[in-house]
Amino acid sequence: FPVALTAQFTGMASLTAVYWQSGVSEVFLTVWFCCGLIQIWLSLRYVRLFWRDANREANIRKWIRRWTALAVSAGDILGGGGAPISLITVATIVAVTFASWPVYSCWLPSLSAFTLCSLTPVIVAGAVQFGVSQTLIALIILVTTVFILYSGRKLNEMVVNSIITAAQNERLVERLRIEIARAEKARRQTEEESERRSKFFAAANHDIRQPLQAMGIYIDILGRRATPQTVPVVKQLALSISAISTLVEQVLTVTRMEFGQMELHPEHVSVRELLEELAEECRPIAEKKGLRLRVSAPPVTILTDVTMVKRALKNLVSNA
Numbered sequence: 570f571p572v573a574l575t576a577q578f579t580g581m582a583s584l585t586a587v588y589w590q591s592g593v594s595e596v597f598l599t600v601w602f603c604c605g606l607i608q609i610w611l612s613l614r615y616v617r618l619f620w621r622d623a624n625r626e627a628n629i630r631k632w633i634r635r636w637t638a639l640a641v642s643a644g645d646i647l648g649g650g651g652a653p654i655s656l657i658t659v660a661t662i663v664a665v666t667f668a669s670w671p672v673y674s675c676w677l678p679s680l681s682a683f684t685l686c687s688l689t690p691v692i693v694a695g696a697v698q699f700g701v702s703q704t705l706i707a708l709i710i711l712v713t714t715v716f717i718l719y720s721g722r723k724l725n726e727m728v729v730n731s732i733i734t735a736a737q738n739e740r741l742v743e744r745l746r747i748e749i750a751r752a753e754k755a756r757r758q759t760e761e762e763s764e765r766r767s768k769f770f771a772a773a774n775h776d777i778r779q780p781l782q783a784m785g786i787y788i789d790i791l792g793r794r795a796t797p798q799t800v801p802v803v804k805q806l807a808l809s810i811s812a813i814s815t816l817v818e819q820v821l822t823v824t825r826m827e828f829g830q831m832e833l834h835p836e837h838v839s840v841r842e843l844l845e846e847l848a849e850e851c852r853p854i855a856e857k858k859g860l861r862l863r864v865s866a867p868p869v870t871i872l873t874d875v876t877m878v879k880r881a882l883k884n885l886v887s888n889a
Contacts, residue, residue: 570616574609576668577643580661581605605646612639633676640679643669644686662691663713674721675728681718688714770824781814819880833874841866847879851886862886 585602589595619625619632647665666687673680692707692714788807795803825832844866855862871878 570612570672573669573672574612576665577605577647578609580647580665583661601646601649604649608639608642608646612643615639636676637679637682640673640676640683641686644683647687648690662687663710666713666717670717670721671724674724677722677725680721680725684714684717684721688717766824770821773821777817781810781817784810785814822880833877835872835874837870837872838875840869840871843875843879844882847882847886851883854887 581602585598588598615635622628622632625632647662666684670680670684673683688710692710788803788810791799791803792807841864844864848862848864852862
C-alpha cells in the first residue's frame, strides 16, 4: 500500500508540474492536486483505523465497502488528470496504475473500479480526437487495461488460495496440538495407573509371600512330628502349599514382565545338566502316572536366566 500511495502522489505531482504553465487551468490543477492529497490522507487514515479495530474480522464488510470507495476515488482522481491528453499524461497515468493495481487485487471489485476509473478517461480522450496516434494510444491503453484486470484476477486467486491454505494449516496445527494434549493426558493416566498397579503388586508380593512362608515352616514342623497316619495329609498340604507358591510366583512374574520390572540374571549353563535336574524333579510325578521321562540333550552351553528357562520348561513338562 505505501508503494501505491507513493506512486499516486508522485504521478499527481509530476502532472501538476508539467501542466502548470502549459495553458491548463491552474485552479483546476490545484483543486485536482488537493483532492489527490485528501484521498491519500484518507487512505493512510483507513490503514491506521483498520489495524486499530480489534473486531475488524467481524466488521470486514464495512472495511471492504470503505476500501472500494477509496479505490473508486483514487481512480476518479487519477483519471481526471488525463483530460489534457498527451504522451506524458498517458505514461504517467499508466505507470501509476501499474504501481497500484497489485494492492487493489486483494478485492476484485476495487481493482476493477480503480483501473477503469483511472484509464477509461484517457482511452475516451484519445479515441475522440480521431487521430491515428491518439487512437493507437487509446488501443494500447485498452490492451493494458485488459492485462491489468486479468493479472489482478490471477493475483487475487493466488492471495485467496494462500489465505485458505494458511487457515487450513492453522486448523491442522490446532488439531495436532489437541491430539498431542490428549495423547499426553492418556500417557500420564497410563503411567499413574501403572504406578498404582506396581505399588499394589509390590504390596501383594510382600503380603502373600509372608503367610506362605509361615505355612511352609509350619508344614515342615508337622512333617517332623508326623505319625504314620498323618504323613499323607502333611504331604498333601505340602504339595498344595507348593502349588500355591508356584501360582503366586507365576502371577507376580507375569506382572513384573508386563510393567517392565522383570530383572534377568543371565549366566552360562549346561543344557544337559539343566534338563537332568528338571527330570529329577518331575520323574516321580511321571512314575505315579505310569509314564517314563527320559532326557536327551546335546552337550552345549547357553547364556540365559536359569530360573526363567527352568520355570518355562517345568510348565511344559508338567503339562505333558
